[in-house]
Amino acid sequence: MVKIETFSVESWMDRYETQAKYNIAETCCASISVDQLRELSEDKDREVFQTATALTYGAIRGSDALRSNLARLYSAKSTALSVGNIISTPGAIQANYLCAYTLVGPGDHVICHYPTYQSLYEVPKQLGAEVDLWHAKPENGWVPDIAELKSLIKPNTKLIVINNPNNPTGAVLKKSFLQNIIDIASEHDLIVLSDEVYRPIFHSINPVDPEFPPSLLSMGYKKTIVTGSMSKAYALAGIRVGWIASRDTDIVEKIAEARHYTTISVSQLDEQVAAYALHQNTIHSLLAQNIQLAKTNLTLLEKFVTKNDDMVEWVQPLAGTTAFVKFHREGAPVDAVDFCQRLMEKTGVLFVPGNECFGEQFKGYVRIGFVNRTEIIEQGLNKVTQFLRKELDNVKLAN
Structure with missing residues (x-):
């Protein structure tokens, strides 16, 4: 039997999400309806659904409309990306699973950017691979150290996994840093998987900045894979559409073969909504x-952080929808699980405890998803401030 560790963040959300009055743990941009999506279009007469289409399995690797729109987004000025280099999946979580399922197994070594979404490192472990975590630290703006990456490489290293922009910290691996990763991967003939599900929500770094991070797919190294979805940046989690893209045809074909065992095709209706959203x-x-x-x-x-700076500290995020915020009492980190449970019970505000869902070393940290509807964020943060003033003394401290 495969040993499956508890998927802590998803278990936490499953337990509390439907009970929350103020969901400030949600990592998607505020979700929209199909009608709201149509209102955003410049061509409001264009139908979202092709209602005359028979509901067969549809195009196995993804509809031409969807993949054409994605190919346009990933095509560099000098190098177009073929539709054939993209495969649709039921969400990015399946995209990342398929990449690991296809590429690694017993005897392989994987290096994973950390902290990050648990499946990015747990799935390779479940498949029998050895996994080393490449630690990012707050004192370095949640950017890991390139020298450490070099030191982690072994003769059996096969895959480097990064998450850019990062969940939970909102940090960004910038252009020159990405080039360093590619140079190392190229030297050792390694595959690089970049989970770019929070791209392109760049709220605090300007596209004209010379260090603005391009998609890894645009940086000239063939053995790269990127994954994405409609859930986070595009506010359409309910349609469950994600994708895998790579300029390496051999990698794409291997993943396509593995995909037959897990996914015949993605829902035609879901793909039609996704194609509509990604249309120019x-x-x-x-x-x-x-x-x-x-x-x-x-x-x-x-x-909120400034108002409560005697109890709160953070590294301000540059992109994405999440922030990793540390709560403390007179400098001692709180027990984040106790803090989040009491906060939920007293106020209806939902946060995600960092030590429970991202690693025991993140004592006092919570993940905040701040791109829900503005009134939810504003009202929820006001409730948190009241809680801090009245209840923080009752919260346990971290061991």
Whole structure:
């Protein structure tokens, strides 16, 4: 039997999400309806669904409309990406699973950027691979050390996994840093998997910045894979559409073969919504709305941290929808699980405890998802401030 560790963050969300009055643990940009999506389109007469289409399995690797729109997004000025280099999946979680399932097994070694979403390192372990975590630290802005990456490489290393922008910290691996990763991978003939599910919600770094991070797919190294989805940046988690893209045809074909064992195809209806959202008539308005929402809400979160700076500290995120915030009492970190449970019971505000869901070393940390609807963030943070003033003394301290 495969040893499966508890998927802590998903178990936590499963336990509390439907009970929360103020969900500030949600990592998606505020979800929208199909009607709201249509209102964002420049062509409001264009139908989202092709209702005359027979509901067969559809295109096995993903609809042409969806993959064409994705290919356009990933195509560099000098090098187009073929539709054939993209495969759709039921969400990014399945995309990441398939990459590990296809590429690693017993005897292989994987290096994973950390902290991050648990499945990125736990699934390779379940498949029998040896996994080393490449630690990012707050004192370095949650950016890991390139020298440490070099030291982690072994003769059997096969895969480097990064998450950019990062969950839970909101940190960004910038362009020159990504180039360092590619140079190391190229030297050792390694595959690099970049989970880019929070791209392109760049709220605090400007695209004209020379260090602005491109998709890893655009940096010239063939043995790269990127994954993404409609859930986070595109506010459409309910359609369960993700994807895998690589310029290495051999990798794509191997993943396609493995995919037959897990996924015949993605729902035609879901893919039609995704294709509509990613169409040139819609995508710019959709992303502009979500990036502005992130900026507006981040200002609220920044004010919250400043107001409570005797109990709260953070590294301000540069991108994505999450922040990793540390709560303490007179310098001693709180027990984040006790803090989050009491907060939920007293106020209805949902946070995610860092030590429970991202690693025992993250004492006092909670993950905050700040790109839900602004009124939820504002009201919820006000409740947290009241809780800190009245209840923090009752919260256990971390061991």
